[in-house]
Amino acid sequence: MNAASLPCPADVLAAAARIAPHATVTPVLQSRQLDALAGARLHFKAEHLQRGGAFKFRGACNAVWGLDAAQAAAGVVTHSSGNHGAALALAARTRGIACHVVVPEGAVAAKLANIARHGATLWQCAPTIAAREATCAQVQADTGATLVHPYADAAVIAGQGTAALELLGQAGALDVLVVPAGGGGLASGTALALQHAAPGTRLVLAEPAGAADTARSLAAGERQIDFVPDTVCDGLRGTLGQPNFELLQQAGVEVIVVDDAATVAAMRLLWEVLKQVVEPSSAITLAAVLAQPARFAGQRVGLVLSGGNVDLDALPWARA
């Protein structure tokens, strides 16, 4: 397996073994009240309780520990001011190797501080894709660091699939599994996990209406990534990756497109009823189930709560 090839179900099993010494086995949470509301049995996989506060640690950890000794000695590099940057920094620290994170000027200070806290070196660049890629390439040339893309990377995809594997082991058989769709790392990794462990379980992607490139791409049969994201789900603004698209197309997934208002309402429910601090990108899974109840009625449903990194001073329901 390398970053350019497509991962397969066996890679998810290998990833689970590789990250086991480092990752948290996150709990599965349930609520009678939310079950009653949804008319289904909901099993929330609490990846916001994963190290770093998001499932992203799984993929980053698999990538870092999959490097050979010579690669590892040169460190890793990525471009992400969000959960993946912090996750890669944390994963690199578990192996004691260098981590470089390229971040755009103007990124949220709290997120940068979080990445720096885990020991990564930050490289600022202009807030354009061209500047980001040029800076990344420069760091790679200067240091020999391996690029770990946030989602279009075989090791990252395989690592993200371990969340679903773990959930199936904890919750037992599920009729359907709902995960958020952003760049497609979690979605495609989950598809691989189901292929191995639960081929009868449907995979439903929850995607924000303001960044519905996965829904459009799957409908068109080719990637449709020319758009400007507009959604409260800051973790789902990335554009669908090519390997991710191919894996999702092969898997035959369903997509439910969700309005931000429904996501914010679901987020508030998860805070009030499940008592969990989750970000909008997590809540979109519950919003999808509540938006189309007929597709889940009476079923055993898994939902991945992908992360819990939110700004407590800017809660979406408090916005004017």
Place this chain on the structure above:
Amino acid sequence: MNAASLPCPADVLAAAARIAPHATVTPVLQSRQLDALAGARLHFKAEHLQRGGAFKFRGACNAVWGLDAAQAAAGVVTHSSGNHGAALALAARTRGIACHVVVPEGAVAAKLANIARHGATLWQCAPTIAAREATCAQVQADTGATLVHPYADAAVIAGQGTAALELLGQAGALDVLVVPAGGGGLASGTALALQHAAPGTRLVLAEPAGAADTARSLAAGERQIDFVPDTVCDGLRGTLGQPNFELLQQAGVEVIVVDDAATVAAMRLLWEVLKQVVEPSSAITLAAVLAQPARFAGQRVGLVLSGGNVDLDALPWARA
């Protein structure tokens, strides 16, 4: 055992068996980041994930299921517009019996709706202790319902102690256990549980400076309950009960008095780092540990997160 006598450690064991079919076995949560901050190994007992959103269900459930058939047929009554009212309503529903809750005029509508949602009958009275007791007595006279006091009740105390029993089974040996002190139901029940299961484990009570009647009562050797509570910890404004005082005095507990500012800061930490929606009355336990780190350094510490019923539109750190 009856409501007037003092419960003993065996009553906590009996309570655990009695409520097992109805109560949730709540998880124990940990955080490397909070451990580093505290310089100790923290084990958070997540009672905010208990049915009804607070440990109160344990005591209410034990009281309801401890009634004989004739008592049960007449139902239960209490006066509480907070977590105990909702917990008793929920517990009564598990046995299919009537529940009457006396609430003061002007109580928070959301809390009353929560009690009513669980099927209880609400009785409004003037917001004075005299009116509350008169209304309660009237309901008892009219219906024959058994009074279940929020904390000065042997069955309630024994039920609350089951949280500590369960925590010890999950986390293993602890050097110290920290619980919030309000009326003393959880505190005295926990003292009984430790007496049975872990006599070497210290019990530390965390009490708000604006309602420090337990600290004052234990120092004085008699109940000191003539005060007007002034604290953000709305669950800890009750005055220490007589049986609760006696049990705590026998147990030789420590008390740490905590300022509201420290509690609010700890609450924010629990939201941001542990990703849990807990109320101030829960967060005061972490605040106590962080306020006096020398008393916990390097130790295995249990902390009971007592509840998670908060108003998301009025978060304490957002107050002007």
